[in-house]
Amino acid sequence: MADATYDLIVLGSGPGGYVAAIRAAQLGLKVAIVERELLGGICLNWGCIPTKALLRSAEVFHNMKHAAAYGLKAEKIEADLDAVVKRSRGVAKQLNQGVTHLMKKNKITVHMGTGFLTAPGKIDVTSEKGKESLTAKHIIVATGARARDLPFAPADGKRIWTYRHAMVPAEMPTELLVIGSGAIGIEFASFYNDMGAKVTVVEMMDRIVPVEDADVSAFLEKSLTKQGLTIMTGAGIEGLTSDAKGVTAKIKGKDGKIAEQKFSHAIVAIGIVPNTENIGLEPLGVKMERGIIATDGLMRTNVPGIWAIGDVTPGPWLAHKASHEGVIAAEAIAQALGNKDVHPHAMDKSNIPGCTYCHPQVASVGLTEAKAKEAGYSVKAGTFPFIGNGKAIALGEAEGFIKTVFDAKTGELLGAHMVGAEVTELIQGYTIGKQAELVEQDFMQTVFPHPTLSEMMHESVLGAYGRALHI
Incomplete structure (x- = not known):
């Protein structure tokens, strides 16, 4: 021992x-x-x-x-x-x-x-x-x-799944209900849609990925809908029952009406x-x-x-x-315990990036534009689309955008929000910028390599100050 x-x-x-x-x-x-x-x-x-x-x-x-x-x-x-x-x-x-x-x-x-x-x-x-x-x-x-269970329909691993069941499925769902559109819900919705299932996402908030910037939510909803997903926002699950053949959900829509729908499986992704x-x-x-x-x-x-x-x-x-x-x-x-050479720092939660690996990807750090305004900032925001970037077009991934939000008074980077190919890798550039307390001039004066997706980060910053070059 x-x-x-x-x-x-x-x-x-x-x-x-x-x-x-x-x-x-x-x-x-x-x-x-x-x-x-x-x-x-x-x-x-x-x-x-x-x-x-x-x-x-x-x-x-x-x-x-x-x-x-x-x-x-x-x-x-x-x-x-x-x-x-x-x-x-x-x-x-x-x-x-x-x-x-x-x-x-x-x-x-x-x-x-x-x-x-x-x-x-x-x-x-x-x-x-x-x-x-x-x-x-x-x-x-x-x-x-x-994973948090629905109180009236705990996951059984057969027809009602948590993320754990969804990761090792015994069979491929044909019609899948995903309850919740946070990172976990939207990633599995994206995965099973790409794999050939007919996917419906139900989200009780008024938009999907509700912690993200409203522009990102709107773009992602449009993109996923185009890929064949059915997305219901402002909707709730009033009842969920399962049998050997599948699940029956009572879904309360935006209009307050309850409709019954059948699915082969359901994934519950409503938090932890x-x-x-x-x-x-x-x-x-x-x-x-x-x-x-x-x-x-x-x-x-x-x-x-x-x-x-x-x-x-x-x-x-x-x-x-x-x-x-x-x-x-x-x-x-x-x-x-007496170590004088170590100097711990308190966590600054405003500098924690978030990534969602759906198709297209989503990544963000800091305040959304709405939250920045709510907090009383006067903001300058710039958006640059993937369609204006040579590398994105060459990759065949020309859908998406990068948005940056600055404090108009000080030039402090308040937040960055992205949707599109490989944005989960790009976000770290802005995270370092936030941690180092860089201002708009620091980003503008940085030389970004060409041709890369990262050039859009530069253009987005320039765009916030009316200086974008490629749009």
């Missing part, structure tokens, strides 16, 4: 937990991780990474079906869903093994089992081998979250529930609201020695936010 006393124990090994453990180990702390399921957590095994593998298959399939547009011939094209899923699982397995290697490399002890906090600095781990008690000076709670029950937090007096743990900027809870990161803390609930919080917490813990 490994030594059961540590400087730090991390409960949960997702992108928040395992990164926190690595950073703490780099700073010379003796670290353990407790994981009940798979190293890498949801993101690597059942979330971000395997869905990207599925979406890549759908993208290649989409391109094959449109080969003629590129002067190519491809006949009798078909998708093998089992093989697509198998590839996705292989990618997840490779990354899970990668995390296992990183734990060994950084001399982090892994305790497989279910952890329970019995006191500040004490965790009991229960596994098939029995129970062991671990102690540590500090504990980070990084237990993540799970933090995994904070039954791990010992309540008896210790850890402050929570609806299961979400309250923390300060350095990820400390109200109980000394207990920290929390990732999806158990307030949103946005994104893997990269969790990883960054993990680094902040690890550095703050090292500092608390």
